[in-house]
Amino acid sequence: MTQMVDLAGLAARLVAEQGAARRLVAVAGAPGSGKSTFAERLHAALAEQVAAEVLPMDGYHYDDIVLNARGHRARKGAPHTFDVDGFAAMLARLRADDGRDVAVPVFDRSIEIARAGARIIPAATRLVIVEGNYLLLDDPAWAQLRPFFDRTVFLRVPEAELTRRLSARWEGYGMDAGTVREKCEGNDLPNARLVSASSVPADFEVANTDG
Numbered sequence: 001m002t003q004m005v006d007l008a009g010l011a012a013r014l015v016a017e018q019g020a021a022r023r024l025v026a027v028a029g030a031p032g033s034g035k036s037t038f039a040e041r042l043h044a045a046l047a048e049q050v051a052a053e054v055l056p057m058d059g060y061h062y063d064d065i066v067l068n069a070r071g072h073r074a075r076k077g078a079p080h081t082f083d084v085d086g087f088a089a090m091l092a093r094l095r096a097d098d099g100r101d102v103a104v105p106v107f108d109r110s111i112e113i114a115r116a117g118a119r120i121i122p123a124a125t126r127l128v129i130v131e132g133n134y135l136l137l138d139d140p141a142w143a144q145l146r147p148f149f150d151r152t153v154f155l156r157v158p159e160a161e162l163t164r165r166l167s168a169r170w171e172g173y174g175m176d177a178g179t180v181r182e183k184c185e186g187n188d189l190p191n192a193r194l195v196s197a198s199s200v201p202a203d204f205e206v207a208n209t210d211g
Contacts, residue, residue, distance in 0.1 A: 002154075005204045007038065010153060011045035013204075014127065017151070018050050022097040024128045024148050028135040028199060029155030030192035031077065032162040032169070034208045038155060039131040046127065053125045055094070057132020059105030059114045060087040076112070078191055079134050084141050091130070091148040099123050110173070133191065136199040146200070154202035157209060162192050 005013065014025060027042070029035050039054045046052045060083045067073040072081050093102055106118035121128060134142050136152060146152075157165075166188045170180040 002201050002203065002205050005206060007041055007045060007206065010204055010206065011042060014042075014046065014151065015049045018127060020126075022094070022126055022128065023150040024091065024094060024130055026135040026145075026149040026152045026202075027129060027131040027155065028133065028152065028195070028202065029208070030157065030162055030195040031133055031188050032165040032192065033155040033157045034165070034210075035131040035133075035155060038206070038208055039129045042129055050127050051122075051124050052127040052129060053119075053121045054129045054131065055090075055104055055119075055121065056106060057082070057087060057130065057135065058107035058109075059118070060084070060090075061107055061114050063114070064112065075187055077133075077187060079137060079139065079142065079194070082134070084134075084145070088144050088148075091145060094121060094128055095148055133195050134199075136202060137195065138198050138200050151204070152202040153204045153206060154199060155206050155208040156196075157207075159189070159192065159196075161209060163189065166192075 027035055027039050036056060039056075043052050043054050061076065062081050062083055064073060064076070067076055067081055075081060090104060101123050102121040103117035104119050104121060105114045105116050107114045130149070135145055135149070136154060163184060166184050167180050170183050175183070
C-alpha cells in the first residue's frame, strides 16, 4: 500500500533501511512535477548519513538526429523518444556494484542535447536516486526497469500547477505565448496525463506542490 510522506519523512525512511548494499530509489512523476529539484533536495537531506548520487532518466533522450529521422521530434519527451533499453543497461550496471566508478549522461535542456559522461556515480555510492517521468509507467517497455528499484516514489501535483510550471519553464527560454501553448498542449500535458493515469502504485507518494 502506498504511504504518503514528505521529503523529511522519506529521507528518514531511506536512511533507516540503508545497509551495506547499494540501493536504487526511483522518483517518478509527470513533467513539471519537480522531480529534478526534489531528487537534489533528497540527495542533500541524505548527504551526511548515506553516500548518495542522482541519476536523471533524461540523459537517455534519443538525439534529435534520431528523432528527426523517425518523425518523432515534435513529441520529444514522450515515452517512445527515450532509449529505455540503454537506460535499463545502465541500471543493471549500477546494480552490479562492481567497485568501479560509473559515468552517466546528463540532459542539457538549454541545448536539448544529452551530454555523455557528464556525471560520475562513484564506486562508494550506496544509494542512487533515479528520477524520471516514466519509471513506473505501466507499459512493457518500461516495466523492465522496476525490478532494479528497491523503493519507488511518486510526486503528485495537480494538473493546473503542472501547466503553470511547464509554461514558466518554456517562457524562461524566451518562447512566445503561442509556442509555449503549443509545447504544453501538444506534448507536455499529454505526457503528464499519461504518467498520472498509467503509472503503477509507488511505495511512497509525495504531494509536491511547493515551488
